[in-house]
Amino acid sequence: MWGQAWGNIYDIAAPQGLPGPGYDLTASLQAKGYDATRMMKTGEGFYTAMGMAPLPETFWSRSMITRPRDREVVCHASAWDVDNDQDVRVKMCTRVNADDFYTVHHELGHNVYQRAYAKQPFLFRGGANDGFHEAIGDFVGLSALTPTYLKQIGVIDTVPGPEADIPYLLKMSMDKIAFLPFGLLVDKWRWQVFSGQVDPAHYNEAWWKLRTQYQGLTPPGPRPADAFDPGAKFHVADSTPYTRYFLAQVYQFQFYRAACRQAGWTGPLNRCSVYGDKAVGQKFEAMMAMGQSKPWPEALEAFTGEKDLDASAIADYFAPLNLWLTQQNKGQQCGW
Numbered sequence: 001m002w003g004q005a006w007g008n009i010y011d012i013a014a015p016q017g018l019p020g021p022g023y024d025l026t027a028s029l030q031a032k033g034y035d036a037t038r039m040m041k042t043g044e045g046f047y048t049a050m051g052m053a054p055l056p057e058t059f060w061s062r063s064m065i066t067r068p069r070d071r072e073v074v075c076h077a078s079a080w081d082v083d084n085d086q087d088v089r090v091k092m093c094t095r096v097n098a099d100d101f102y103t104v105h106h107e108l109g110h111n112v113y114q115r116a117y118a119k120q121p122f123l124f125r126g127g128a129n130d131g132f133h134e135a136i137g138d139f140v141g142l143s144a145l146t147p148t149y150l151k152q153i154g155v156i157d158t159v160p161g162p163e164a165d166i167p168y169l170l171k172m173s174m175d176k177i178a179f180l181p182f183g184l185l186v187d188k189w190r191w192q193v194f195s196g197q198v199d200p201a202h203y204n205e206a207w208w209k210l211r212t213q214y215q216g217l218t219p220p221g222p223r224p225a226d227a228f229d230p231g232a233k234f235h236v237a238d239s240t241p242y243t244r245y246f247l248a249q250v251y252q253f254q255f256y257r258a259a260c261r262q263a264g265w266t267g268p269l270n271r272c273s274v275y276g277d278k279a280v281g282q283k284f285e286a287m288m289a290m291g292q293s294k295p296w297p298e299a300l301e302a303f304t305g306e307k308d309l310d311a312s313a314i315a316d317y318f319a320p321l322n323l324w325l326t327q328q329n330k331g332q333q334c335g336w
């Protein structure tokens with residue numbers, strides 16, 4: 001409802017006649033009999049295949065991975081580091097679908113990062129910056145969604161041909177590119193609020209002004225004067241900073257491009273999976289183990305060789321789609 005991810009309306013938004021990505025991940029997971037635990041185990045399996053330690057036994061006994069029947073809980077998925085050491089857990093009402101398959105890898109990324117820097121002095125046990133913390137699992141998720149990997153673990157039976165690349169990238173862009181303006185505007189709004197630039201009477205108006213400016217969205221109908229639409233976003237109500245997700249959206253592609261280069265991948269970037277690559281895993285874990293002990297550009301450099309936030313990795317990933325869209329949109333007036 002925030003227009004932050006559009007992938008789930010791919011089937012009604014994609015141009016008619018364009019083939020799909022060649023498989024339906026939700027249907028495949030359900031057909032193969034996945035349940036919440038197996039989703040989580042599969043997520044863990046990606047990290048262990050890269051050489052990282054299996055999750056501790058307490059993860060399985062203390063995490064909440066399905067919605068409890070007997071009480072209300074906050075179902076917004078989250079990962080926790082209870083003792084700043086080995087007691088890592090997730091809290092998630094896992095359902096068997098493509099979204100949650102991705103989310104499992106995302107949340108476990110937090111736990112894997114937490115364990116990697118647990119040997120640092122207490123004050124350095126944290127992400128290089130909070131964007132890093134969000135990007136670890138997203139980077140792994142980029143591999144975990146590839147047909148290359150899904151075939152390797154038997155979720156799908158055949159890898160679709162090159163005709164599936166544009167649909168795959170288009171669907172991916174509806175999540176990853178469409179997120180960027182939203183990822184930016186949440187804190188832009190919040191900073192206006194905190195600075196007093198916007199007063200309470202204009203909270204909602206200011207919210208929709210940014211929604212229109214950055215996302216091209218308007219409310220589906222008139223909003224009453226006392227409406228508070230930003231409060232519907234978990235991170236606003238929960239007071240969780242949001243720029244981290246914008247940054248992570250860029251970092252994850254930098255991690256991914258670097259990992260694929262290290263793995264010697266020569267095919268299209270969108271098909272690269274570093275599953276099972278222990279050399280990449282070792283280098284990645286070394287970066288994670290730095291925690292907050294060094295400024296983030298040094299952590300970034302340790303794995304990618306790059307010192308700056310660099311969106312060219314996103315451009316590289318989506319290059320074939322960009323070319324295709326440029327042709328498709330020829331003569332069209334784009335914008336709002």
Ligand SMILES: [Zn+2]
Nearest residue numbers: 106107110134
């Ligand atoms: Zn997260």
